[in-house]
Amino acid sequence: MTVKKQRYDIPPYSEGWFQVGWSDQLARGELRQLNHFGRTYVLFRGMNGKAAILDDICPHLGAHFSEGGCVKGNSVRCPYHHWAFDGAGACTNIPYSKSIPVKAKTRSHTVAERYGMIFMYRNKAGTAPTYELPSIDNFDPEDYSRPKTFEFKINIHGQDIMENSVDSPHFAAVHGHSMPVNTFRSEGSELWISQDASVRRFGTTLKFRLEFHMIEPGFHYVHFPDMPGPPSHVFSSIVPVDETSVIHRLTLRVKKTRPKLVSHIARRFIMWQMMRTYHEDMQIWETKEYLKHPVLCDGDGSIMKLRNWYRQFLDPEEGESPKLRVLPS
């Protein structure tokens, strides 16, 4: 008998807010199937403009709304017998019945739209959030050019993607940068990391600082305060598909400039640099193992800091939670 080895011994899912799409990619009257956390949801936007997420299963006879259903008014209509359900999961219409059964409900999930992104709140119990979607400091989307978006499905745990940001030696080995110096600051459950580094490009040495703001496992962002050119932000959203893979969404926002050419060039440069490093990491990410007790040296200290921060969001009931040691950095 073949025993399948589990790649990660940390819980695959966490509690919190997760980006499930972009606002301008879901018009009124449209729906999408979402495959996250090992299950299926339907995301739709009613004619009132409000986005909603429901469990993608009709309580009547089990059809999936996202497999041939449609939006009617502010409800999603099941393809099988045309029962309709609003954004709160209540049945609003049965075309062939005079009354609606009390149990004709499906579970709805809390949705928030901010900065041009659509987020859902998720926890194991499927209950409403006890806190709002955290906001981003000093960022007004009106001042920024339209988002440039990227979406990747990767066989990895989200913790490994976030860990990569503080894995200083890999920047030299994989990306050809200098080995960055990380400075950590935490406030409540959030973490800020300043990273100073340099890279040889175009025959010169470019020095830069990255400021990471780790909000929760589903969402973090980075900006580049010392970079020449207009201010820019990269939003990074990680949402599990199942126990083996995640969808990683990246959104680049560059501040508008006059002339527009400056923000255009900055945008092209950041995109090029971002995609280059991303593909360099990707091959290693998809094949690496997760070591609960890695053998670390003095230059690796930030990795365990990141794991310890991440652990606060993991629910041991959703899988084994590791006992981590904090190593001096």
Ligand code: FES
């Ligand atoms: S299964 Fe959905 S309306 Fe019958």
Ligand SMILES: [Fe+2]
């Ligand atoms: Fe990397």
